[in-house]
Amino acid sequence: MNTKSSSNSLPVPFRWLWAGASVSNLGDGMLLAAGPLLVTTISRDPLAVALAPFAQQIPWVLFGLLAGAVVDRVDRRKLMILVNLLRMLALIGLALVIFSGALSLPVLYGCLFVLGTAEAFADNASTSLIPSLVPSRQLGLANSRLFGTITVTNQLAGPPLGAVLFALGYALPYAGFAALLAIAVVLYSRVAVPLPQAGSVPAAKASMLREIREGLGWMRRHFAVRTLAILITTFNVTFGATLAMLVLYATGQLGLGDVGYGLLLSASAVGGIIGSLLFPWLERRFSYATLLRTGLVLETFTHLALVLTHQAWVAMGVLFLFGAHTLVWGSVSSTVRQRLVPDRLRGRVNSVYMLGGVGGIALGSLLGGVLGQAFSYRAPFYAGFVGSLIILLLVWKSMTHIAAASRGQETS
Numbered sequence: 309m310n311t312k313s314s315s316n317s318l319p320v321p322f323r324w325l326w327a328g329a330s331v332s333n334l335g336d337g338m339l340l341a342a343g344p345l346l347v348t349t350i351s352r353d354p355l356a357v358a359l360a361p362f363a364q365q366i367p368w369v370l371f372g373l374l375a376g377a378v379v380d381r382v383d384r385r386k387l388m389i390l391v392n393l394l395r396m397l398a399l400i401g402l403a404l405v406i407f408s409g410a411l412s413l414p415v416l417y418g419c420l421f422v423l424g425t426a427e428a429f430a431d432n433a434s435t436s437l438i439p440s441l442v443p444s445r446q447l448g449l450a451n452s453r454l455f456g457t458i459t460v461t462n463q464l465a466g467p468p469l470g471a472v473l474f475a476l477g478y479a480l481p482y483a484g485f486a487a488l489l490a491i492a493v494v495l496y497s498r499v500a501v502p503l504p505q506a507g508s509v510p511a512a513k514a515s516m517l518r519e520i521r522e523g524l525g526w527m528r529r530h531f532a533v534r535t536l537a538i539l540i541t542t543f544n545v546t547f548g549a550t551l552a553m554l555v556l557y558a559t560g561q562l563g564l565g566d567v568g569y570g571l572l573l574s575a576s577a578v579g580g581i582i583g584s585l586l587f588p589w590l591e592r593r594f595s596y597a598t599l600l601r602t603g604l605v606l607e608t609f610t611h612l613a614l615v616l617t618h619q620a621w622v623a624m625g626v627l628f629l630f631g632a633h634t635l636v637w638g639s640v641s642s643t644v645r646q647r648l649v650p651d652r653l654r655g656r657v658n659s660v661y662m663l664g665g666v667g668g669i670a671l672g673s674l675l676g677g678v679l680g681q682a683f684s685y686r687a688p689f690y691a692g693f694v695g696s697l698i699i700l701l702l703v704w705k706s707m708t709h710i711a712a713a714s715r716g717q718e719t720s
Contacts (some may be wrong), residue, residue, distance in 0.1 A: 318450055321500045322441040326454055328495035329434060332392065336427075336483035337466015342422070342474045343590035346406070349478065352411055352704045363417040364424035368666040373428045376659025380652060386439075388496050390591045391426040391433075392489050397505035398422045399486035406479040420464040432662060436654040439646040440501050447646050448591045452639040456584020456608040459635065463577035523656025526649075532658060532713040533648055535706050536641050542666035542699050543607060546692035548672020549679065550611055562620045575624040579631025586632070587639050596640050601704065605636040606630065609697035615689035644714040 317695040318326070379387065402419045405411050442450045453673045473480040513615045558564045558572050590599060606629055649657045655694050 318446060318453065319441055320482065322438065322450055324495050324498040325368075325434065325437065325441060326450075326457065328388075329454060330457045330461050330498075331495065332492040333431075334461040334469070336465050337462040337464075338470030338473065338481045338485055339466075340462070341467040341470035342546065345471070345474050346411075346416065346478060350411065350416070356413060360418060360420060362686070363420040363444045364375060367421060367425035368428045369670075370429055371425055371521050371551060372659045372663040372666075373523075373656070374516065375515050376430050376656035377521060378429065379432045379436050379655025379658070380523075382518065385496065385499050385501060388430050388431045388437070389493050391430045392493050394498065394681060395423055395430070396486045396489040396493070398426070398480045399489065403479040403483040403486065406482065419420040426472075426526075428662070430587055432655055432658050435646075435658050437501070438498075439651065439654070441499070444647055447643040448589050448639055449530075450583045451642045451646075452587035452591075452635065455635050455638050455642075456581055456587075459577050459580035459631075463580070469707065470702065471655045479677075480582060506568075520656060521544030522651050523667075524660065526653050527657050529704075530648065531712040533645055535703065536645065537661050539604075539699070539703060540641065540661060541668040543604075543696060544665055544668030545672040545700075546611065546695045547607070548669035549676030549688035550614070550672075550692045551669070552673040552676030552719075553680050553685040553688050556680070558623075558688070560685060561615075561618055562623055564620055568620060572620070572624055572627060576627040576634075578629035579628035580635040581631075582628075583632035585640075587636055590636060595715055596644065597707040599636055599640050600707045600710065601606050601631045603640075603709075604696075604703070606633040606701050607637075608693060611689045611692035615686050615693075625656050630640040631670055645711060647714050668717050 330514045343360055343364075344357060344415065347357050350356070366408075398419050402411075402416070405415055438450060438454075441448065470481045473484055555569060558569045562568070562572075564572060594602075610626055614623055617623055618628070644662065645657065646654075675691075679687040681690055
Protein backbone atom coordinates (compact mmCIF):
# COMPACT_ATOMS: atom_id res chain seq x y z
CA MET A 309 0.00 0.00 0.00
CA ASN A 310 1.34 3.40 -0.96
CA THR A 311 1.51 5.65 2.10
CA LYS A 312 3.35 8.55 0.50
CA SER A 313 1.59 11.86 0.19
CA SER A 314 2.05 15.40 -0.94
CA SER A 315 1.65 18.35 1.41
CA ASN A 316 -2.09 18.46 0.64
CA SER A 317 -2.80 14.70 0.49
CA LEU A 318 -2.92 12.69 3.67
CA PRO A 319 -1.61 9.11 3.78
CA VAL A 320 -3.99 6.29 2.93
CA PRO A 321 -3.81 4.58 6.37
CA PHE A 322 -4.88 7.82 8.05
CA ARG A 323 -7.76 8.18 5.60
CA TRP A 324 -9.12 4.81 6.71
CA LEU A 325 -8.83 5.93 10.35
CA TRP A 326 -10.47 9.24 9.44
CA ALA A 327 -13.36 7.45 7.71
CA GLY A 328 -13.89 5.10 10.66
CA ALA A 329 -13.89 7.96 13.16
CA SER A 330 -16.35 9.92 11.02
CA VAL A 331 -18.80 7.03 10.88
CA SER A 332 -18.61 6.25 14.61
CA ASN A 333 -18.98 9.93 15.53
CA LEU A 334 -22.14 10.16 13.45
CA GLY A 335 -23.55 7.55 15.82
CA ASP A 336 -22.29 9.49 18.84
CA GLY A 337 -24.09 12.55 17.50
CA MET A 338 -27.30 10.55 17.08
CA LEU A 339 -27.18 9.65 20.78
CA LEU A 340 -26.79 13.31 21.77
CA ALA A 341 -30.43 13.73 20.77
CA ALA A 342 -31.78 10.20 21.24
CA GLY A 343 -30.26 9.66 24.70
CA PRO A 344 -32.12 12.39 26.62
CA LEU A 345 -35.31 11.60 24.67
CA LEU A 346 -35.09 7.96 25.74
CA VAL A 347 -34.69 8.88 29.40
CA THR A 348 -37.81 11.03 29.28
CA THR A 349 -39.87 8.03 28.13
CA ILE A 350 -39.13 6.49 31.55
CA SER A 351 -38.84 9.53 33.83
CA ARG A 352 -38.89 13.31 33.51
CA ASP A 353 -37.15 13.79 36.84
CA PRO A 354 -34.24 16.25 36.32
CA LEU A 355 -31.84 14.06 38.30
CA ALA A 356 -32.75 11.01 36.23
CA VAL A 357 -32.07 12.97 33.03
CA ALA A 358 -28.75 14.32 34.38
CA LEU A 359 -27.56 10.86 35.41
CA ALA A 360 -27.61 9.64 31.78
CA PRO A 361 -24.68 11.78 30.52
CA PHE A 362 -23.01 11.33 33.91
CA ALA A 363 -23.08 7.53 33.48
CA GLN A 364 -21.40 7.87 30.11
CA GLN A 365 -18.76 10.40 31.27
CA ILE A 366 -17.75 8.97 34.63
CA PRO A 367 -15.75 6.07 33.05
CA TRP A 368 -13.33 8.69 31.67
CA VAL A 369 -12.60 9.70 35.26
CA LEU A 370 -12.52 6.18 36.66
CA PHE A 371 -10.62 4.42 33.89
CA GLY A 372 -8.92 7.21 31.92
CA LEU A 373 -5.43 6.64 33.33
CA LEU A 374 -5.80 2.87 33.09
CA ALA A 375 -6.86 3.23 29.45
CA GLY A 376 -3.68 5.17 28.73
CA ALA A 377 -1.51 2.41 30.20
CA VAL A 378 -3.36 -0.25 28.21
CA VAL A 379 -3.06 1.75 24.99
CA ASP A 380 0.72 1.87 25.47
CA ARG A 381 0.88 -1.92 26.02
CA VAL A 382 -1.13 -3.34 23.15
CA ASP A 383 -1.61 -3.00 19.40
CA ARG A 384 -3.63 0.21 19.19
CA ARG A 385 -5.43 -0.66 15.97
CA LYS A 386 -6.58 -4.01 17.35
CA LEU A 387 -7.70 -2.32 20.57
CA MET A 388 -9.82 0.16 18.59
CA ILE A 389 -11.48 -2.71 16.74
CA LEU A 390 -12.10 -4.70 19.93
CA VAL A 391 -13.68 -1.90 21.97
CA ASN A 392 -15.85 -0.75 19.07
CA LEU A 393 -17.12 -4.32 18.71
CA LEU A 394 -17.95 -4.16 22.42
CA ARG A 395 -19.84 -0.89 21.88
CA MET A 396 -21.71 -2.47 18.97
CA LEU A 397 -22.80 -5.47 21.06
CA ALA A 398 -23.91 -3.22 23.93
CA LEU A 399 -26.02 -1.13 21.55
CA ILE A 400 -27.59 -4.20 19.95
CA GLY A 401 -28.50 -5.43 23.43
CA LEU A 402 -29.96 -2.06 24.37
CA ALA A 403 -31.98 -1.87 21.14
CA LEU A 404 -33.44 -5.31 21.81
CA VAL A 405 -34.37 -4.35 25.38
CA ILE A 406 -36.04 -1.14 24.14
CA PHE A 407 -37.91 -3.07 21.44
CA SER A 408 -39.14 -5.60 24.00
CA GLY A 409 -40.50 -2.85 26.25
CA ALA A 410 -38.42 -4.01 29.23
CA LEU A 411 -36.15 -0.96 29.48
CA SER A 412 -35.48 0.46 32.94
CA LEU A 413 -33.24 3.28 34.12
CA PRO A 414 -30.65 0.94 35.74
CA VAL A 415 -30.33 -1.01 32.47
CA LEU A 416 -29.97 2.20 30.49
CA TYR A 417 -27.37 3.64 32.87
CA GLY A 418 -25.45 0.38 32.84
CA CYS A 419 -25.34 0.34 29.04
CA LEU A 420 -24.23 3.97 28.91
CA PHE A 421 -21.49 3.18 31.42
CA VAL A 422 -20.23 0.36 29.18
CA LEU A 423 -20.35 2.64 26.14
CA GLY A 424 -18.43 5.37 27.96
CA THR A 425 -15.79 2.94 29.17
CA ALA A 426 -15.22 1.55 25.68
CA GLU A 427 -15.13 5.07 24.23
CA ALA A 428 -12.41 6.11 26.69
CA PHE A 429 -10.17 3.32 25.39
CA ALA A 430 -11.11 3.80 21.72
CA ASP A 431 -10.55 7.57 21.61
CA ASN A 432 -7.18 7.32 23.35
CA ALA A 433 -6.02 4.56 21.01
CA SER A 434 -7.12 6.54 17.94
CA THR A 435 -5.36 9.73 19.06
CA SER A 436 -2.21 7.83 19.97
CA LEU A 437 -2.15 6.04 16.61
CA ILE A 438 -2.28 9.14 14.40
CA PRO A 439 1.46 10.06 14.61
CA SER A 440 2.30 6.54 13.37
CA LEU A 441 0.20 7.14 10.26
CA VAL A 442 1.02 10.75 9.38
CA PRO A 443 4.39 12.51 8.88
CA SER A 444 5.11 15.16 11.50
CA ARG A 445 4.81 18.01 9.00
CA GLN A 446 1.22 16.93 8.18
CA LEU A 447 -0.06 16.40 11.71
CA GLY A 448 -1.70 19.83 11.84
CA LEU A 449 -3.55 19.17 8.58
CA ALA A 450 -4.58 15.68 9.70
CA ASN A 451 -5.89 16.86 13.07
CA SER A 452 -7.82 19.79 11.59
CA ARG A 453 -9.46 17.60 8.95
CA LEU A 454 -10.35 14.93 11.52
CA PHE A 455 -11.77 17.41 14.03
CA GLY A 456 -13.68 19.25 11.31
CA THR A 457 -15.33 16.06 10.09
CA ILE A 458 -16.19 15.06 13.65
CA THR A 459 -17.84 18.48 14.10
CA VAL A 460 -20.03 17.84 11.05
CA THR A 461 -21.04 14.31 12.03
CA ASN A 462 -21.22 14.72 15.82
CA GLN A 463 -22.72 18.19 16.15
CA LEU A 464 -24.58 18.94 12.91
CA ALA A 465 -25.70 15.75 11.18
CA GLY A 466 -25.93 13.30 14.08
CA PRO A 467 -28.41 14.99 16.48
CA PRO A 468 -31.20 15.67 13.93
CA LEU A 469 -30.77 12.18 12.46
CA GLY A 470 -31.00 10.67 15.94
CA ALA A 471 -34.16 12.68 16.69
CA VAL A 472 -35.82 11.61 13.43
CA LEU A 473 -35.01 7.93 13.99
CA PHE A 474 -36.24 8.16 17.58
CA ALA A 475 -39.54 9.59 16.37
CA LEU A 476 -39.91 6.59 14.05
CA GLY A 477 -39.07 4.08 16.77
CA TYR A 478 -37.34 4.32 20.15
CA ALA A 479 -34.90 1.50 19.33
CA LEU A 480 -33.91 2.76 15.86
CA PRO A 481 -31.13 5.24 16.84
CA TYR A 482 -29.41 2.56 18.90
CA ALA A 483 -29.73 -0.12 16.25
CA GLY A 484 -28.52 2.43 13.69
CA PHE A 485 -25.51 3.31 15.83
CA ALA A 486 -24.66 -0.39 16.12
CA ALA A 487 -24.74 -0.66 12.31
CA LEU A 488 -22.48 2.38 11.99
CA LEU A 489 -20.00 0.85 14.43
CA ALA A 490 -19.95 -2.33 12.35
CA ILE A 491 -18.96 -0.19 9.36
CA ALA A 492 -16.35 1.63 11.47
CA VAL A 493 -14.79 -1.66 12.52
CA VAL A 494 -14.42 -2.67 8.87
CA LEU A 495 -12.79 0.69 8.09
CA TYR A 496 -10.42 0.44 11.07
CA SER A 497 -9.40 -3.04 9.96
CA ARG A 498 -8.06 -1.48 6.74
CA VAL A 499 -5.63 0.77 8.63
CA ALA A 500 -2.07 -0.36 7.91
CA VAL A 501 0.43 0.95 10.43
CA PRO A 502 3.61 1.72 8.43
CA LEU A 503 5.70 2.68 11.46
CA PRO A 504 6.40 0.60 14.59
CA GLN A 505 4.11 1.50 17.45
CA ALA A 506 5.03 0.92 21.06
CA GLY A 507 2.00 -1.15 21.88
CA SER A 508 2.64 -3.65 19.08
CA VAL A 509 6.17 -4.50 20.18
CA PRO A 510 6.37 -7.12 22.97
CA ALA A 511 8.22 -5.82 26.00
CA ALA A 512 8.74 -6.67 29.64
CA LYS A 513 5.67 -5.49 31.49
CA ALA A 514 5.88 -3.41 34.63
CA SER A 515 2.85 -3.03 36.87
CA MET A 516 0.04 -0.84 35.56
CA LEU A 517 0.52 1.54 38.48
CA ARG A 518 4.21 1.93 37.71
CA GLU A 519 3.49 2.58 34.04
CA ILE A 520 0.87 5.20 34.93
CA ARG A 521 3.39 6.87 37.24
CA GLU A 522 5.95 6.87 34.44
CA GLY A 523 3.56 8.75 32.16
CA LEU A 524 2.66 11.25 34.88
CA GLY A 525 6.31 11.75 35.73
CA TRP A 526 7.26 12.44 32.12
CA MET A 527 4.48 15.00 31.79
CA ARG A 528 5.44 16.76 35.02
CA ARG A 529 8.97 17.19 33.68
CA HIS A 530 7.89 18.43 30.24
CA PHE A 531 6.87 22.07 30.42
CA ALA A 532 5.01 22.37 27.09
CA VAL A 533 2.81 19.28 27.45
CA ARG A 534 2.20 19.94 31.15
CA THR A 535 1.10 23.51 30.42
CA LEU A 536 -1.29 22.36 27.69
CA ALA A 537 -2.86 19.86 30.10
CA ILE A 538 -3.32 22.57 32.73
CA LEU A 539 -4.81 24.92 30.14
CA ILE A 540 -7.36 22.45 28.78
CA THR A 541 -8.45 21.61 32.33
CA THR A 542 -8.77 25.17 33.62
CA PHE A 543 -10.35 26.63 30.50
CA ASN A 544 -12.82 23.74 30.38
CA VAL A 545 -13.86 24.61 33.94
CA THR A 546 -14.74 28.16 32.86
CA PHE A 547 -16.34 26.90 29.63
CA GLY A 548 -18.32 24.23 31.48
CA ALA A 549 -19.70 26.84 33.90
CA THR A 550 -20.96 28.98 31.02
CA LEU A 551 -22.26 26.01 29.03
CA ALA A 552 -24.35 24.83 32.00
CA MET A 553 -26.31 28.10 31.90
CA LEU A 554 -26.46 28.51 28.11
CA VAL A 555 -30.03 27.24 27.73
CA LEU A 556 -31.26 29.64 30.45
CA TYR A 557 -29.30 32.48 28.84
CA ALA A 558 -30.72 31.70 25.40
CA THR A 559 -34.35 31.43 26.51
CA GLY A 560 -34.14 34.26 29.06
CA GLN A 561 -31.76 36.99 27.92
CA LEU A 562 -32.02 36.32 24.19
CA GLY A 563 -35.69 35.29 24.19
CA LEU A 564 -35.07 32.27 21.95
CA GLY A 565 -37.29 29.22 21.67
CA ASP A 566 -36.29 25.61 21.11
CA VAL A 567 -35.41 26.15 17.45
CA GLY A 568 -33.47 29.31 18.23
CA TYR A 569 -31.50 27.52 20.92
CA GLY A 570 -30.63 24.80 18.42
CA LEU A 571 -29.44 27.42 15.94
CA LEU A 572 -27.33 29.01 18.67
CA LEU A 573 -25.53 25.71 19.23
CA SER A 574 -25.23 25.15 15.49
CA ALA A 575 -23.38 28.46 15.11
CA SER A 576 -20.48 27.03 17.10
CA ALA A 577 -20.44 23.86 15.00
CA VAL A 578 -20.41 25.87 11.75
CA GLY A 579 -17.52 27.90 13.13
CA GLY A 580 -15.66 24.67 13.79
CA ILE A 581 -16.14 23.56 10.20
CA ILE A 582 -14.82 26.87 8.88
CA GLY A 583 -11.89 26.62 11.31
CA SER A 584 -11.06 23.20 9.91
CA LEU A 585 -11.02 24.51 6.34
CA LEU A 586 -8.91 27.54 7.27
CA PHE A 587 -6.43 25.73 9.50
CA PRO A 588 -3.87 24.78 6.79
CA TRP A 589 -3.78 28.44 5.68
CA LEU A 590 -3.46 29.67 9.27
CA GLU A 591 -0.74 27.13 10.01
CA ARG A 592 1.32 28.33 7.05
CA ARG A 593 1.02 32.03 7.88
CA PHE A 594 1.08 32.24 11.66
CA SER A 595 3.19 30.72 14.39
CA TYR A 596 1.67 28.29 16.83
CA ALA A 597 2.33 30.83 19.59
CA THR A 598 0.17 33.39 17.76
CA LEU A 599 -2.62 30.88 17.13
CA LEU A 600 -2.61 29.74 20.76
CA ARG A 601 -2.64 33.27 22.15
CA THR A 602 -5.35 34.44 19.76
CA GLY A 603 -7.48 31.46 20.69
CA LEU A 604 -7.14 32.09 24.41
CA VAL A 605 -8.08 35.75 23.94
CA LEU A 606 -11.15 34.76 21.91
CA GLU A 607 -12.27 32.25 24.52
CA THR A 608 -11.73 34.70 27.37
CA PHE A 609 -13.84 37.44 25.81
CA THR A 610 -16.50 35.00 24.59
CA HIS A 611 -17.89 34.86 28.14
CA LEU A 612 -18.06 38.65 28.42
CA ALA A 613 -19.43 39.25 24.92
CA LEU A 614 -22.23 36.76 25.46
CA VAL A 615 -23.40 38.13 28.80
CA LEU A 616 -23.35 41.74 27.56
CA THR A 617 -25.47 41.20 24.46
CA HIS A 618 -29.22 40.81 24.18
CA GLN A 619 -29.16 40.24 20.42
CA ALA A 620 -29.37 36.65 19.21
CA TRP A 621 -27.45 37.36 16.00
CA VAL A 622 -24.56 38.83 17.99
CA ALA A 623 -24.49 35.80 20.29
CA MET A 624 -24.48 33.50 17.27
CA GLY A 625 -21.57 35.44 15.78
CA VAL A 626 -19.65 35.15 19.04
CA LEU A 627 -20.26 31.40 19.22
CA PHE A 628 -19.31 31.05 15.55
CA LEU A 629 -15.89 32.54 16.36
CA PHE A 630 -15.67 30.39 19.48
CA GLY A 631 -16.31 27.27 17.40
CA ALA A 632 -13.57 28.24 14.94
CA HIS A 633 -11.21 28.84 17.87
CA THR A 634 -11.89 25.46 19.47
CA LEU A 635 -11.10 23.68 16.22
CA VAL A 636 -7.86 25.61 15.68
CA TRP A 637 -6.85 25.27 19.33
CA GLY A 638 -7.58 21.53 19.34
CA SER A 639 -5.60 21.01 16.14
CA VAL A 640 -2.58 22.95 17.43
CA SER A 641 -2.53 21.39 20.89
CA SER A 642 -2.98 17.86 19.54
CA THR A 643 -0.21 18.40 17.00
CA VAL A 644 2.16 19.74 19.65
CA ARG A 645 1.52 16.77 21.92
CA GLN A 646 1.82 14.25 19.10
CA ARG A 647 5.20 15.70 18.09
CA LEU A 648 6.60 15.90 21.61
CA VAL A 649 5.36 12.80 23.43
CA PRO A 650 7.40 9.61 22.84
CA ASP A 651 5.37 6.88 21.16
CA ARG A 652 5.75 4.46 24.08
CA LEU A 653 4.19 7.05 26.46
CA ARG A 654 1.61 8.54 24.14
CA GLY A 655 -1.42 6.70 25.50
CA ARG A 656 -0.61 7.52 29.12
CA VAL A 657 0.00 11.21 28.46
CA ASN A 658 -3.13 11.45 26.29
CA SER A 659 -5.14 9.90 29.12
CA VAL A 660 -4.15 12.71 31.49
CA TYR A 661 -5.07 15.29 28.86
CA MET A 662 -8.45 13.68 28.17
CA LEU A 663 -9.14 13.27 31.88
CA GLY A 664 -8.47 16.97 32.42
CA GLY A 665 -10.74 17.91 29.52
CA VAL A 666 -13.73 15.81 30.61
CA GLY A 667 -13.16 16.46 34.32
CA GLY A 668 -12.83 20.20 33.72
CA ILE A 669 -16.19 20.43 31.97
CA ALA A 670 -17.86 18.30 34.65
CA LEU A 671 -16.44 20.48 37.43
CA GLY A 672 -17.34 23.64 35.53
CA SER A 673 -20.92 22.47 35.03
CA LEU A 674 -21.25 21.92 38.77
CA LEU A 675 -19.69 25.32 39.48
CA GLY A 676 -22.00 27.00 36.98
CA GLY A 677 -25.03 25.43 38.59
CA VAL A 678 -23.96 26.59 42.06
CA LEU A 679 -23.25 30.15 40.89
CA GLY A 680 -26.45 30.28 38.89
CA GLN A 681 -28.48 29.08 41.87
CA ALA A 682 -26.82 31.49 44.30
CA PHE A 683 -26.91 34.59 42.05
CA SER A 684 -28.31 34.32 38.52
CA TYR A 685 -27.62 32.54 35.26
CA ARG A 686 -25.38 35.48 34.29
CA ALA A 687 -22.95 34.90 37.17
CA PRO A 688 -21.06 31.98 35.52
CA PHE A 689 -20.43 34.14 32.43
CA TYR A 690 -18.79 36.87 34.51
CA ALA A 691 -16.90 34.28 36.57
CA GLY A 692 -15.77 32.56 33.37
CA PHE A 693 -14.44 35.83 31.97
CA VAL A 694 -12.52 36.75 35.14
CA GLY A 695 -11.11 33.26 35.58
CA SER A 696 -10.08 32.95 31.93
CA LEU A 697 -8.48 36.41 31.97
CA ILE A 698 -6.35 35.52 34.99
CA ILE A 699 -5.22 32.26 33.37
CA LEU A 700 -4.52 34.08 30.08
CA LEU A 701 -2.24 36.60 31.78
CA LEU A 702 -0.39 33.86 33.66
CA VAL A 703 0.36 31.75 30.58
CA TRP A 704 0.83 34.46 27.93
CA LYS A 705 4.62 34.11 27.76
CA SER A 706 4.45 30.32 27.96
CA MET A 707 2.89 30.10 24.49
CA THR A 708 6.24 31.01 22.93
CA HIS A 709 7.99 28.14 24.74
CA ILE A 710 5.28 25.65 23.76
CA ALA A 711 5.51 26.59 20.08
CA ALA A 712 9.31 26.51 20.17
CA ALA A 713 9.31 23.05 21.76
CA SER A 714 7.06 21.76 18.98
CA ARG A 715 9.30 23.21 16.25
CA GLY A 716 12.34 21.62 17.85
CA GLN A 717 10.74 18.16 17.56
CA GLU A 718 9.25 18.57 14.06
CA THR A 719 10.64 16.38 11.33
CA SER A 720 10.32 16.82 7.60
